Amino acid sequence: xxxxxxxxxxxxxxxxxxxxxxxxxxxxxxxxxxxxxxxxxxxxxxxxxxxxxxxxxxxxxxxxxxxxxxxxxxxxxxxxxxxxxxxxxxxxxxxxxxxxxxxxxxxxxxxxxxxxxxxxxxxxxxxxxxxxxxxxxxxxxxxxxxxxxxxxxxxxxxxxxxxxxxxxxxxxxxxxxxxxxxxxxxxxxxxxxxxxxxxxxxxxxxxxxxxxxxxxxxxxxxxxxxxxxxxxxxxxxxxxxxxxxxxxxxxxxxxxxxxxxxxxxxxxxxxxxxxxxxxxxxxxxxxxxxxxxxxxxxxxxxxxxxxxxxxxxxxxxxxxxxxxxxxxxxxxxxxxxxxxxxxxxxxxxxxxxxxxxxxxxxxxxxxxxxxxxxxxxxxxxxxxxxxxxxxxxxxxxxxxxxxxxxxxxxxxxxxxxxxxxxxxxxxxxxxxxxxxxxxxxxxxxxxxxxxxxxxxxxxxxxxxxxxxxxxxxxxxxxxxxxxxxxxxxxxxxxxxxxxxxxxxxxxxxxxxxxxxxxxxxxxxxx
Amino acid sequence: xxxxxxxxxxxxxxxxxxxxxxxxxxxxxxxxxxxxxxxxxxxxxxxxxxxxxxxxxxxxxxxxxxxxxxxxxxxxxxxxxxxxxxxxxxxxxxxxxxxxxxxxxxxxxxxxxxxxxxxxxxxxxxxxxxxxxxxxxxxxxxxxxxxxxxxxxxxxxxxxxxxxxxxxxxxxxxxxxxx
Numbered sequence: 001x002x003x004x005x006x007x008x009x010x011x012x013x014x015x016x017x018x019x020x021x022x023x024x025x026x027x028x029x030x031x032x033x034x035x036x037x038x039x040x041x042x043x044x045x046x047x048x049x050x051x052x053x054x055x056x057x058x059x060x061x062x063x064x065x066x067x068x069x070x071x072x073x074x075x076x077x078x079x080x081x082x083x084x085x086x087x088x089x090x091x092x093x094x095x096x097x098x099x100x101x102x103x104x105x106x107x108x109x110x111x112x113x114x115x116x117x118x119x120x121x122x123x124x125x126x127x128x129x130x131x132x133x134x135x136x137x138x139x140x141x142x143x144x145x146x147x148x149x150x151x152x153x154x155x156x157x158x159x160x161x162x163x164x165x166x167x168x169x170x171x172x173x174x175x176x177x178x179x180x181x182x183x184x185x186x187x188x189x190x191x192x193x194x195x196x197x198x199x200x201x202x203x204x205x206x207x208x209x210x211x212x213x214x215x216x217x218x219x220x221x222x223x224x225x226x227x228x229x230x231x232x233x234x235x236x237x238x239x240x241x242x243x244x245x246x247x248x249x250x251x252x253x254x255x256x257x258x259x260x261x262x263x264x265x266x267x268x269x270x271x272x273x274x275x276x277x278x279x280x281x282x283x284x285x286x287x288x289x290x291x292x293x294x295x296x297x298x299x300x301x302x303x304x305x306x307x308x309x310x311x312x313x314x315x316x317x318x319x320x321x322x323x324x325x326x327x328x329x330x331x332x333x334x335x336x337x338x339x340x341x342x343x344x345x346x347x348x349x350x351x352x353x354x355x356x357x358x359x360x361x362x363x364x365x366x367x368x369x370x371x372x373x374x375x376x377x378x379x380x381x382x383x384x385x386x387x388x389x390x391x392x393x394x395x396x397x398x399x400x401x402x403x404x405x406x407x408x409x410x411x412x413x414x415x416x417x418x419x420x421x422x423x424x425x426x427x428x429x430x431x432x433x434x435x436x437x438x439x440x441x442x443x444x445x446x447x448x449x450x451x452x453x454x455x456x457x458x459x460x461x462x463x464x465x466x467x468x469x470x471x472x473x474x475x476x477x478x479x480x481x482x483x484x485x486x487x488x489x490x491x492x493x494x495x496x497x498x499x500x501x502x503x504x505x506x507x508x509x510x511x512x513x514x515x516x517x518x519x520x521x522x523x524x525x526x
Numbered sequence: 527x528x529x530x531x532x533x534x535x536x537x538x539x540x541x542x543x544x545x546x547x548x549x550x551x552x553x554x555x556x557x558x559x560x561x562x563x564x565x566x567x568x569x570x571x572x573x574x575x576x577x578x579x580x581x582x583x584x585x586x587x588x589x590x591x592x593x594x595x596x597x598x599x600x601x602x603x604x605x606x607x608x609x610x611x612x613x614x615x616x617x618x619x620x621x622x623x624x625x626x627x628x629x630x631x632x633x634x635x636x637x638x639x640x641x642x643x644x645x646x647x648x649x650x651x652x653x654x655x656x657x658x659x660x661x662x663x664x665x666x667x668x669x670x671x672x673x674x675x676x677x678x679x680x681x682x683x684x685x686x687x688x689x690x691x692x693x694x695x696x697x698x699x700x701x702x703x704x705x
Binding site: 041045046051055058059060062066105109110133134135136138215216217249253333336340360364487488489 | 558577578579581582591593595599601606608609611612613614616629632647648649655674679683684685686687691694696
């Protein structure tokens with residue numbers, strides 16, 4: 001029997017949602033400040049309106065949800081797992097809705113749906129875009145587009161967690177597809193994630209700014225502008241760019257290299273970042289050496305390379321790279337080894353990290369058939385590491401599935417009764433139980449289903465199969481590479497399909513499924 | 527008969543007055559089918575946009591857009607007509623130094639006619655594609671644009687912020703009273 005949610009459930013969800021809206025209202029002062037400094041008076045008005053809507057929605061939700069007798073209690077004290085999931089899903093639907101207001105008022109979008117598409121694409125760190133005349137867009141609006149990447153990639157919920165503590169926040173944390181708890185509390189973990197990100201931001205912007213000024217010959221202000229935009233999009237594996245020709249605009253191998261480093265950094269799990277930055281690996285090695293223990297994994301100086309996830313991503317990256325390069329060589333698109341390797345490497349890295357930057361036009365990507373297409377599509381679908389800003393199936397799940405298959409085959413080959421080592425190393429030894437393998441398999445199959453469903457819709461509108469699949473994988477895996485299908489003129493239902501794919505792929509299904517279940521039990525429950 | 531000769535003469539004069547348009551191709555053709563023009567001399571018209579990246583080797587890199595926004599940007603009331611269509615171009619710096627600022631927000635860049643070699647997947651630059659400019663003609667100078675604020679949007683925004691502040695003030699006051 002379905003149990004209809006009680007009024008208290010709505011109040012709990014409303015209060016948590018209201019607080020998150022207030023956090024986003026606070027964040028929207030940043031583009032406001034940008035517009036003010038740049039004397040961009042038209043966009044400034046739209047940012048004031050957006051902040052007003054966020055603030056009003058947030059304050060009303062808090063006021064309505066917390067009746068006077070409950071005001072002394074913190075709403076998170078009642079926040080259960082399902083509440084947290086509903087809050088996350090609603091956040092990811094409502095923030096792009098209100099966040100699209102400045103886009104719509106800019107006149108650069110043909111409809112509210114197009115503006116919502118770009119806001120969802122920004123927040124979900126996808127990077128597909130329907131903006132028109134991007135090259136004349138106000139810098140403050142460009143900043144807002146890229147800031148959405150940062151908010152989505154680092155996690156709006158994470159930002160809220162830094163500000164509000166409570167018992168139920170673990171659900172909020174997990175709802176955004178994060179599993180690593182690096183420190184004893186979720187709140188301290190959230191702070192650590194933001195600290196790591198801000199440190200990368202300083203290093204990344206300085207590095208790109210130096211290259212922009214000294215190598216590309218941009219003026220100082222524009223060097224910093226480009227550096228900041230590209231940092232947001234690269235580190236958060238987003239893929240928006242301030243110019244319509246994406247990374248191809250810069251015509252610089254050095255700029256691409258620095259960007260590639262940031263893309264890789266964004267695709268690594270925050271757990272891995274934290275362990276590298278905090279020197280956890282070194283300390284672990286010292287501990288093992290001093291205590292003469294026999295855990296060869298924990299004692300390795302190259303502990304990072306021993307984890308199942310790192311090994312898997314290196315394997316899949318190598319595989320898709322070889323596939324793409326052979327495919328490009330067979331097609332004869334590039335006549336030089338330098339061209340083949342630079343263009344092939346950048347595109348495949350962009351696909352595998354889920355970034356979506358490109359150095360070639362989409363019309364050219366559409367010509368990458370055969371193995372080159374296969375390599376790109378597989379790289380996009382697999383994605384980066386778990387608990388990173390990248391989308392896709394994720395390396396850990398792929399590694400677990402491959403390991404489970406290997407164990408099954410080994411079990412069949414060994415004599416009856418022989419034991420198969422079913423453990424794996426992921427910063428500590430873990431058992432690969434059937435539940436773990438099944439969970440990895442289920443999410444992976446959901447991703448495959450999502451990609452095929454999106455491709456089916458594209459096919460129904462007459463898009464060729466290769467392009468339909470490419471675009472669907474790109475949307476569902478939060479990548480943003482386009483073969484030319486994504487355009488303001490595409491059918492409304494196809495736009496809606498990609499929006500849903502972006503949402504489901506970014507939240508890895510569960511939070512959205514719980515929201516659907518919540519609404520269903522509200523309607524049909526007793 | 528005399529009318530026909532006169533019309534033909536006028537037509538001939540118009541063609542000769544703008545001789546470069548004869549070999550001109552659209553930027554969109556270069557983007558969609560770049561391979562067909564690889565290594566050939568092409569002439570394109572459009573707006574210089576983005577930045578002038580002045581490099582130490584004597585070249586300046588920028589972007590040439592050949593879409594409708596080059597002539598009527600959205601900020602200037604231009605109609606929406608899809609995404610930008612642009613190509614990378616590199617111009618000898620001594621030519622680029624004389625150009626008006628490139629197109630951006632509230633700026634229309636110079637509208638130019640460029641003739642040059644279409645470097646498609648240039649092996650010397652690891653597969654980059656761009657136009658190496660040999661001749662540049664300014665058709666229209668760049669110009670600044672203005673965009674006035676919409677005060678009604680400001681008003682709506684500030685009203686919503688004021689209501690939100692009022693709601694939160696009332697909420698915290700009651701909470702403190704209950705606590």
